[in-house]
Amino acid sequence: MTGASVAPSPVASAIEASRQSRAGALIGYLPVGFPTLDDSVDAAVALVENGVDVLELGIPYSDPVMDGPVIQKATQASLDGGFRLRDAFTAVERIRARVDAPVLLMTYWNPVVQYGVGRFADDLVSAGGAGLITPDLTVDSGAVWLAESDRTGLDRVFLAAPTSTDERLRLAVENSRGFVYTVSTMGTTGARAELGAAAETLVGRLRSVGSVSACVGIGVSTPEQIAEILGYADGAIVGSALVRALADDGVPGVARLAARLASGTAR
Amino acid sequence: MTIEATPTHLRDEQGPFFGEFGGRFMPESLIAALDELSAAYDVAKADPEFHRELAELHRTYTGRPSIITEVPRFAEHAGGARILLKREDLNHTGSHKICNVLGQALIAKRIGKTRLIAETGAGQHGVATATAAALFGMECVVYMGEVDTERQALNVARMRLLGATVIPVTTGTRTLKDALNEAFRDWVANVENTHYLLGTVAGPHPFPVMVRDFVKVIGEEARQQVIDLTGSLPDAVVACVGGGSNAIGIFHAFLDDPDVALHGFEAGGDGVDTLRHAASITMGRPGVLHGSRSIMLQDEDGQTIDSHSISAGLDYPGVGPEHAWLASIGRATYTPVTDAAAMQAFRLLCQTEGIIPAIESAHALAGAIELGRTLGEKATILVNLSGRGDKDVETAGAYFGVLDAGAGA
Ligand SMILES: Cc1ncc(COP(=O)(O)O)c(C=O)c1O
Numbered sequence: 001m002t003g004a005s006v007a008p009s010p011v012a013s014a015i016e017a018s019r020q021s022r023a024g025a026l027i028g029y030l031p032v033g034f035p036t037l038d039d040s041v042d043a044a045v046a047l048v049e050n051g052v053d054v055l056e057l058g059i060p061y062s063d064p065v066m067d068g069p070v071i072q073k074a075t076q077a078s079l080d081g082g083f084r085l086r087d088a089f090t091a092v093e094r095i096r097a098r099v100d101a102p103v104l105l106m107t108y109w110n111p112v113v114q115y116g117v118g119r120f121a122d123d124l125v126s127a128g129g130a131g132l133i134t135p136d137l138t139v140d141s142g143a144v145w146l147a148e149s150d151r152t153g154l155d156r157v158f159l160a161a162p163t164s165t166d167e168r169l170r171l172a173v174e175n176s177r178g179f180v181y182t183v184s185t186m187g188t189t190g191a192r193a194e195l196g197a198a199a200e201t202l203v204g205r206l207r208s209v210g211s212v213s214a215c216v217g218i219g220v221s222t223p224e225q226i227a228e229i230l231g232y233a234d235g236a237i238v239g240s241a242l243v244r245a246l247a248d249d250g251v252p253g254v255a256r257l258a259a260r261l262a263s264g265t266a267r
Numbered sequence: 268m269t270i271e272a273t274p275t276h277l278r279d280e281q282g283p284f285f286g287e288f289g290g291r292f293m294p295e296s297l298i299a300a301l302d303e304l305s306a307a308y309d310v311a312k313a314d315p316e317f318h319r320e321l322a323e324l325h326r327t328y329t330g331r332p333s334i335i336t337e338v339p340r341f342a343e344h345a346g347g348a349r350i351l352l353k354r355e356d357l358n359h360t361g362s363h364k365i366c367n368v369l370g371q372a373l374i375a376k377r378i379g380k381t382r383l384i385a386e387t388g389a390g391q392h393g394v395a396t397a398t399a400a401a402l403f404g405m406e407c408v409v410y411m412g413e414v415d416t417e418r419q420a421l422n423v424a425r426m427r428l429l430g431a432t433v434i435p436v437t438t439g440t441r442t443l444k445d446a447l448n449e450a451f452r453d454w455v456a457n458v459e460n461t462h463y464l465l466g467t468v469a470g471p472h473p474f475p476v477m478v479r480d481f482v483k484v485i486g487e488e489a490r491q492q493v494i495d496l497t498g499s500l501p502d503a504v505v506a507c508v509g510g511g512s513n514a515i516g517i518f519h520a521f522l523d524d525p526d527v528a529l530h531g532f533e534a535g536g537d538g539v540d541t542l543r544h545a546a547s548i549t550m551g552r553p554g555v556l557h558g559s560r561s562i563m564l565q566d567e568d569g570q571t572i573d574s575h576s577i578s579a580g581l582d583y584p585g586v587g588p589e590h591a592w593l594a595s596i597g598r599a600t601y602t603p604v605t606d607a608a609a610m611q612a613f614r615l616l617c618q619t620e621g622i623i624p625a626i627e628s629a630h631a632l633a634g635a636i637e638l639g640r641t642l643g644e645k646a647t648i649l650v651n652l653s654g655r656g657d658k659d660v661e662t663a664g665a666y667f668g669v670l671d672a673g674a675g676a
Contacts, residue, residue: 062571063444063556065451066294072438085568109292110555114569136292136558163299163458172295186296187456 010102010130011054011155011178015213015234018053023267025235026051026226027215028242028258029106031058031071032091033078035246040078041094043246046255048099051262055095056133056237059088059107066108066135068190070240074247085111089127096128104157104178106133112145121148131155131178138168139175146175157181160206160214162198170209179213179235180206184220190240192219195228203233226264236264270494270524277522277598283472285592291471293558297451300458305473307378312480317373324369325484328402329359331366332488335496335649340619341632345639348646351501352622353489353517355653360398362391362625362654363485363513364466370481372399375462382406382461386450388415388443388509389580389627390422391654392466397431399464407431410449412442415579422658440573443509443583447557467510468587471558475587482516485651490520493649503528503638506651507630508548508601509580511587513653518599528600531590532634534576535603545574546603547586548594556584562591577606577662578626580654608633610666613656625654626662 018025028047032040044055060075060083067075092103105124112120112132124132131154137145139158149156155178160169163186172180184199185192199216206214216229217237229236238261245257272278283289291301311317325331333354342350355363375383383400384407387393393409400407409426413435416423426433439445447470454463468475468482486504493501504521506514508531521527536544544550551562554569564572564584574584593599609626612633617623624632628651635650642648656663 061569062439063448065448065557066296066455068452069438076439079570110565111569113554114552114565114567135294136555138291138293138295138298141290141292159295161294161296161299164295165299165302168295168298183296186458188452 009155009178011104012213014053014102015179015215018265019234022265023227024230024233024265025053025215026262026265027054027056027235027237028052029056029058029237029239030242030246031060031075031078032088033060033081033083034074035077036081037087037091039251041091042251043254044095045098046251047242047258048101050255050258051265052258053101054235055101055103056106057088057091057103059085059105059111061108061111064108066188068188068240070243071189074243085115089123092124092127092129102130103128104130104133104155106135109134109137117144117148121152121154124154125152131157133157133181135159139171149177159183160202162186162202166205166209169206173206173209173211179215180211181237182206182214182216182233184216184218187218189218191221195219195225199229200232223261223264226261230265268494268498270500272523273525275523275525278519280589282476285589286595287553288559288561288588288591289472289475290560291558292555292560293471294455296455297458300454301471301473303378304374307374308473308477311374311377321370321373329365329369330357331484333357335489335492338620341616342639344615345636346642347644348639348642348648350635350639351493351496351647351649352652353485353649355485355513355651356624356628356655360391360395361657362395363482363516363651364392364395365398366484366516367466367478367481367512368392368395368399368464371462371464371477372403375464376403380460380462382408382457383464384408384410384450384453384461385464385466386410386443386446387466388412388446388582389578389625390415390419390426390658391580393431393433394422394425394429396464397426397429400431401429408453409433410436410446410453412436412440412446414441415443418662419579419658421661442574443579444571444585467512468515468589469510469557469559469561469585475559475589478512479515479519479589482512483519485513485516486518486520489517489649493647497647500524500527501649502642502646503530504649505530505532505631505635505638507581507627507653508533508586508590509583509627510585511590513651515587515589517649517651522598529593529598530634530638531599531601532604532630533601534578534581534630535605536575538605539603543575544603545576545582545584547584548590548601549603553591559588561585561588562594577609577666578630580625580627581630602634604630604633610663612636613663614667623656624652625656626659628653
């Protein structure tokens with residue numbers, strides 16, 4: 001693994017710990033600044049207090065091509081509310097002051113480019129963040145980020161898709177640190193009633209090219225789906241369902257859903 | 268007579284990068300489709316049968332080669348320079364967009380895709396895609412910003428008549444950039460049977476190179492036509508720039524003719540000193556949008572800034588990477604033209620030459636007027652008249668109705 005020489009990944013450690021005590025990790029996504037910056041911090045803290053092992057904070061972006069309607073609407077509301085990039089670091093810092101779970105930022109690539117990749121990495125380290133998930137940056141286009149994440153020791157989570165060739169899966173596995181984001185189905189983010197067999201097949205393919213930490217996301221919304229995923233993967237990622245709960249029922253609502261989802265991680 | 272281009276090889280760029288611009292910044296879910304497309308395109312490019320089939324379609328269906336028309340009465344208002352229009356407006360479906368569409372539709376057929384999706388701003392690319400889908404018996408879905416479905420209602424009806432489904436996009440700014448986002452989302456979910464027929468020289472590799480190769484026929488024809496007519500190369504070649512396909516289409520054949528100035532005219536909207544414009548190269552910064560590194564309108568945080576133009580087809584905050592590169596090396600010059608200047612040129616061409624241009628193309632005409640006044644009467648200026656204005660009759664009618672209170676226009 002390219003990153004093996006730097007400090008152990010806090011995300012990988014948290015996932016490993018969850019596999020010792022339970023069936024695997026629950027990873028929760030929420031966008032920064034939705035419905036307000038304060039509420040997004042409180043909601044993220046509530047996720048961890050109710051059983052989420054790793055946080056994924058989304059940076060709102062004007063052109064989110066990987067996102068479905070629920071997340072689009074929330075991130076647009078955050079942008080309309082005046083979200084600035086620096087708010088992401090503030091949120092990470094405030095969350096980390098209150099809970100111990102590692103925090104990854106999920107961001108489209110242009111905001112990082114404009115901030116400066118090196119400066120972004122430094123500020124994320126200062127805020128206590130664990131690393132980045134980059135939905136529109138693949139390993140083969142990511143030389144600058146590979147170098148900056150190595151320099152700073154930040155985690156970097158690349159995506160693997162059902163359509164990826166074995167060669168590309170190997171590239172994602174060898175260059176990811178923390179986990180590999182296993183895209184369950186072909187499509188954008190958003191809850192799905194059924195998860196097909198594609199995710200299990202893909203995790204199997206990732207294992208065969210050496211993955212020790214594969215987490216499944218896109219479409220996951222129930223404790224039953226989480227239990228099923230943790231039967232073959234290391235973690236399950238929930239996004240849109242949490243965002244919808246936050247939109248509909250506020251911080252108490254998202255806390256209740258997190259607790260219910262966490263029941264799916266029992267062994 | 269022929270005139271050999273100098274061997275500086277600007278024409279040889281094949282991507283994925285043009286200088287620092289271009290590349291492929293896309294979700295992993297789409298990489299396999301982009302690889303498949305690249306491979307299929309490389310095979311087709313080397314296959315004489317593919318070129319024969321496309322050329323035959325252009326001859327019998329598009330109506331190529333398109334003619335050039337000299338416009339002396341219009342030119343009187345442009346410092347007396349000699350102005351030649353490359354008549355892409357006379358193509359079947361009414362614009363240059365059909366060149367790219369037929370090329371990509373043939374590729375889609377080769378890789379077994381049965382469904383075409385497209386984004387469209389003015390509706391010209393959507394109409395061309397719907398046309399190709401009808402011709403090849405494919406399903407067609409076109410994404411169009413809700414704002415654009417209103418201002419280009421006629422083209423929405425045309426697409427539906429051709430059997431396509433038009434989906435108004437209500438996210439973001441509800442214009443062309445959001446239509447691209449929606450098309451990418453559709454593609455991620457349906458990549459198995461679907462080809463995303465991107466409508467300009469933007470997007471991830473291989474689109475900027477492939478689309479350019481399909482539209483460069485415009486400049487190849489025009490270069491020889493101008494030589495045949497005038498005995499020499501033009502002094503300047505002029506086009507409007509939205510994503511940049513008609514501009515690269517006419518520029519490309521001249522890239523290695525250093526004495527030929529290349530001028531792209533961007534949509535200046537209400538003026539570049541206001542926030543309401545779409546002058547990406549003039550006012551933008553390098554960054555990543557829609558899958559490639561190029562130049563775009565964005566705020567300090569890298570959020571895309573809404574563009575504005577009276578012309579739906581130019582109302583895009585980005586531009587193709589090859590243009591960003593040509594601007595950065597100084598080979599082409601990009602200048603904004605306001606809505607008002609474009610509309611004056613629109614009316615001038617109508618009334619001096621009996622040709623109703625697309626409002627997009629009217630930006631190039633306005634640029635040519637300024638350029639002619641600078642270069643003087645010895646100059647020859649070749650203008651890409653990228654499309655016809657039938658789709659714009661309502662907009663233009665309303666525009667002049669307001670300005671002139673119904674008189675004079
Ligand atoms: C007639 C016409 N010209 C120009 C454009 C702008 O696109 P591009 O810059 O890719 O040529 C459009 C786009 O819809 C168009 O319809």
